[in-house]
Amino acid sequence: MSVKGRTIGLTCIPKSDARVEKHERISLPMIDLGGLNQKMSTRSLVVEDIGNACSRLGCFKVINHGISKSVINGALEAAAGFFALSEEEKKEYASEDVHQPVRYGVCTKDDRIIKPRDFLKQYANPLDEWIKFWPHSPPDYREKMGKFATEVKRVALQLMDAIFESLGLGKAYTREKLEEGMQVMTVNNYEKSSQLKDLMLGLAAHSDYGYITILLQSCDGLEIVDKNTNTWKAVPAESEALHVHIGDYLEVLSNGQYKSVVHRVILNCKKRMSIASIHGLSIDDMVIPASQLVDEQHPKGYKDSSFRDFLSFISMNDFTKGCNFIDSLRTDNS
């Protein structure tokens, strides 16, 4: 296979990380999103739970998100159908240019392809603008993945309202900008080589750049750094629940009150898929620490930047050497 992959904001397997141990499972806060549509007092409790989860761990699970099982299974089927295409067909979408709105890649190590992961990145908002560039094969890919994208965007807006409220910024803070903002979906396919008996790293440690990531995983494998103990913890896949974690831009906007979550994937099953949907502002909208959260005791801890700046950063830096976007934004105050 000749396709080489680079990933948006993510590293491909560093040598020292190629084998990993099994870690203790973490039981993340389970947020019932149904409560956000109920009376004020119930909503406030849910907002408070979300805020606590964001500051304590930077991640949580959501149930009652309103995305049906058939839409979720449809998206996973569409993903499996795409990755089952011939290499020739998938190569049609291959690119190392991180600015491409749809991009297929395979992670490589030392130019020997061990292929623990191939991925398809696709812009998804506004859907009408981007869906025509998505794979046309399998024939129902666009329909099934498009339905999931629309539903995830709805959940992301609902969550961002609650997160802004938890920061005291008001529910509709920059709502219009977010409605028009970026949604980048990464559809990941991991295959563990049959020669390898040990656990294997599928995706190296990184944080995502957006405000939040909503993640669907087909089986276990996700690990996060538990900020309280600074140790890796396994996040089990749960059939009804979606995983949500904070990205770099929410750390910036909250002026460090909420921190982005370092995460990675280890492969303990032979085959694994995930769909990560990253939500943020439009490509040239600047993300800045909210003025309400900056004062003498909390001076501005991060530089202003946009998604385009992020793309330039990753096209110029070698992530396999541990370059990290959020570190590049920190000022002496953070």
Ligand SMILES: O=C(O)CCC(=O)C(=O)O
């Ligand atoms: O596969 C996973 O569970 C995580 C994927 C991920 O972190 C990403 O695509 O940014």
Ligand SMILES: [Fe+2]
């Ligand atoms: Fe990620």
